Amino acid sequence: MTLSRRQVLKYGTFATAGATLFGSQSLLAPYSHAATTLTGVTYLPNSYKALTYGSNRFVEMLKENGGDALSLDFYDSGQLLKVDEQLPALRSRSIDFMFHTFSYVTRSIPILGVTGLPGVAGELYRHPERLRLGSPLMELINEVLAKENLYLLTSGGGILEPEYLWSTAASPIRRLEEVRGKKVRIVGFEATQAFESYNVGATRIPSSETYMALQRGTVDAGVFNISTIIGRSLQEQLTYCYKLPVTAFSVAPFMLRDTWDNLDDDVRAVLQQAAEWYDANFVEHCNNDIYPNEYWPQVKAAGVEIIEPTEEEIATFNAGVQDVWDHWKGEVGEEVGRRAIALALGEA
Structure with a gap:
């Protein structure tokens, strides 16, 4: 043969x-x-x-x-x-x-986790030059x-633009406290850790299966980049986008x-x-x-309500991620972790 x-x-x-x-x-x-x-x-x-x-x-x-x-x-x-x-x-x-x-491989390649650390991802998104060749x-x-x-x-x-919290009409997340106890589809390990204190039922579901999971109520919400929303037509199952910058990836x-x-x-x-x-x-x-010229207009046309978090909510979320940073630094080594975070935040 x-x-x-x-x-x-x-x-x-x-x-x-x-x-x-x-x-x-x-x-x-x-x-x-x-x-x-x-x-x-x-x-x-x-x-x-x-x-x-x-x-x-x-x-x-x-x-x-x-x-x-x-x-x-x-x-x-x-x-x-x-x-x-x-x-x-x-x-x-x-x-x-x-x-x-x-975000799929940070457990196998921990150093890549710096790009998705809560409290770091937003800064890297605003300053892409810090990650260029x-x-x-x-x-x-x-x-x-x-x-x-x-x-x-x-x-x-x-x-890429950070992943935000998207939720269904049956289980809305319109402010940070409403995430408590929800069943949430999350892929990134760092984001999963960030929500542990909120008693979130984090589930790692492939994007190809997420539409049905939302439709059937297997999950109430998800941490998604807008590419996943449009690529899988998830705007048809979602009602709210709470734009808290949770994590990010490339x-x-x-x-x-x-x-x-x-x-x-x-x-x-x-x-x-x-x-x-x-x-x-x-x-x-x-x-x-x-994203701004094609994807977000499609999301808005589908009737998804977009909610901006308050500065206080962002600060509250970021203040609770020190344990995530410490765990990640333990995986990559304290010195490498400190250097990487400092470079990502523009402090070195």
Whole structure:
């Protein structure tokens, strides 16, 4: 039986099948031919117009500029790997690069948690330059990632608009105290911790299952970025958006550090050019164009009531997250944690 490359990758027989299909040249060995072939993935479907804007153009640039040096196999919409399969596949070298949402992998890659820390995320959102290529915070993140043989090509030029609290008509959340006792869909670990003192029943539900969970009352509310709202048509099930900046994330390309280091110079230059475009355009386009001009008008047209938290409510929420910060610093190391938070807040 002849296996396709996709089948080989999907079913985990990468090395064995590589030897069978391609002879003594193992797919895990350094490339010896003129063209380097890279396999990349994203689990995001194209219904996420904003979040796939950057990855689609990144891939187009690789194809346009790769010439004879680079060929590409790219699978979107989870065609090859589901969200929780991507990072293990990268670590096992079954794929060469992936686009991943930070909030899904902060338990596995704790340093990325700085982008979603309550009380920090809002500052990073207002100051995207603190997370751009060449910034001290990006350099620190990659310094830590290198110890796990990971490399973040770019954050996308900052983080996306924060995730807010969205709730149904049956269980409205219009002020901070109303979150108490609610069943809330939360993905990010840091956000989950932030609501522990409010006796929230936090549930990690994939975005693809959230519409039905809201419709059936499995959850009362969710912590969502607006891309998830529009990408999954959740505005049809939600009535209130309480714009408390709970947490945040970006979607960005990752490789193994040694894969990056061992690329030919011309291939690395093509990737670097695409990464620089992504850094300059992805977050900026989402936050300043698609969200205000397309997504928020759709939410308002659906009748969702948008509620701004008071300064007192924001201060109350932020004052209660010190334990979250301390726990995170314990995971990444006290010195690294303090440096990262200081850089994110513009204090270093």
